[in-house]
Amino acid sequence: MIPIKVVDSHTEGEPTRVVVKGGPDLGGGAVAAQAAVFRERFDWFRSAVVNEPRGCDALVGALVVPAADPAATCGVIFFNNVGLLNACGHGTIGLAATLVHLGRAAPGDTLTFETPVGLVRATPLADGEVEIRNVPSRRSRADVAVSFMFEGASCTVRGDIAWGGNWFFLASDHGLDLSLANLDRLTAFSWAIRQALESSGIRGDDGGVIDHVELFGPPSRDDCDSRNFVLCPGKAYDRSPCGTGTSAKMACLHAAGQLRIGEPWRQESIIGSRFTGTIAAVERGNVLPVIRGSAFITAHATLHLDPRDPFRHGIKP
Numbered sequence: 001m002i003p004i005k006v007v008d009s010h011t012e013g014e015p016t017r018v019v020v021k022g023g024p025d026l027g028g029g030a031v032a033a034q035a036a037v038f039r040e041r042f043d044w045f046r047s048a049v050v051n052e053p054r055g056c057d058a059l060v061g062a063l064v065v066p067a068a069d070p071a072a073t074c075g076v077i078f079f080n081n082v083g084l085l086n087a088c089g090h091g092t093i094g095l096a097a098t099l100v101h102l103g104r105a106a107p108g109d110t111l112t113f114e115t116p117v118g119l120v121r122a123t124p125l126a127d128g129e130v131e132i133r134n135v136p137s138r139r140s141r142a143d144v145a146v147s148f149m150f151e152g153a154s155c156t157v158r159g160d161i162a163w164g165g166n167w168f169f170l171a172s173d174h175g176l177d178l179s180l181a182n183l184d185r186l187t188a189f190s191w192a193i194r195q196a197l198e199s200s201g202i203r204g205d206d207g208g209v210i211d212h213v214e215l216f217g218p219p220s221r222d223d224c225d226s227r228n229f230v231l232c233p234g235k236a237y238d239r240s241p242c243g244t245g246t247s248a249k250m251a252c253l254h255a256a257g258q259l260r261i262g263e264p265w266r267q268e269s270i271i272g273s274r275f276t277g278t279i280a281a282v283e284r285g286n287v288l289p290v291i292r293g294s295a296f297i298t299a300h301a302t303l304h305l306d307p308r309d310p311f312r313h314g315i316k317p
């Protein structure tokens with residue numbers, strides 16, 4: 001078996017594991033088609049790379065694959081503890097930092113990654129930050145009411161539905177304290193929203209499942225505009241402010257007339273880290289989000305899958 005070589009990093013606290021060697025052959029073609037092959041035939045590989053005992057619930061994997069688009073540097077498929085992600089902002093920053101670390105890119109280069117949902121650009125900067133240009137993002141519906149039971153009481157929350165590379169339900173009027181000490185309640189509340197969206201058949205405007213829930217509150221830092229809590233599809237919370245979530249937020253703010261092109265939006269995460277976003281332009285009703293953040297390399301490793309190990313393919317939640 002080819003050894004699986006990975007480079008680990010974290011972007012504003014949220015971990016990424018880039019598979020740089022030993023990934024499965026997905027047959028080439030468009031990255032969206034390769035992602036379908038990965039999902040159907042190589043779920044064991046996904047789980048082996050990111051799930052316990054080798055990984056953890058928060059870990060996002062990034063499989064570097066050939067791109068079909070001649071404009072792309074390479075393709076990338078992001079995945080987590082329960083499946084594939086369409087796109088991933090913190091992971092894109094982690095991937096760019098990893099390529100710089102490996103000497104495959106340099107500050108000032110513009111890297112273009114083909115994802116299953118479009119091209120994402122990343123520029124490693126001289127100060128160590130990475131700037132990404134995410135996929136066109138949009139608010140799809142405003143002020144949607146979602147009702148569910150929470151802690152034995154019936155509860156209704158209103159929020160927006162937006163695309164930022166993944167589908168999000170974004171709510172500010174929820175009454176919860178956005179602090180790390182409150183993680184269990186935030187998780188239970190957001191998960192109840194997620195389930196209510198699903199059971200009421202509320203989806204994105206392309207029929208996509210709304211699998212990320214984002215709650216907003218006042219920032220704890222003077223240099224931020226807002227703090228968030230983001231619940232990811234596998235019930236882990238995003239330690240970073242979430243790149244696709246910040247893109248969705250900026251789309252909502254712009255649609256509400258609260259964020260102009262070029263105006264900075266400084267999004268604090270639940271752990272106090274920060275992304276700085278701006279809207280570069282608006283095209284056909286979509287905002288073009290630009291986001292900056294930092295990633296740090298934490299490990300180089302060779303993953304070992306011992307045929308005698310009953311958990312070599314990970315413990316699936």
Ligand code: PYC
Nearest residue numbers: 088089090242243244
């Ligand atoms: O940064 O877009 C993001 C992201 C999605 C899930 C975890 N991080």
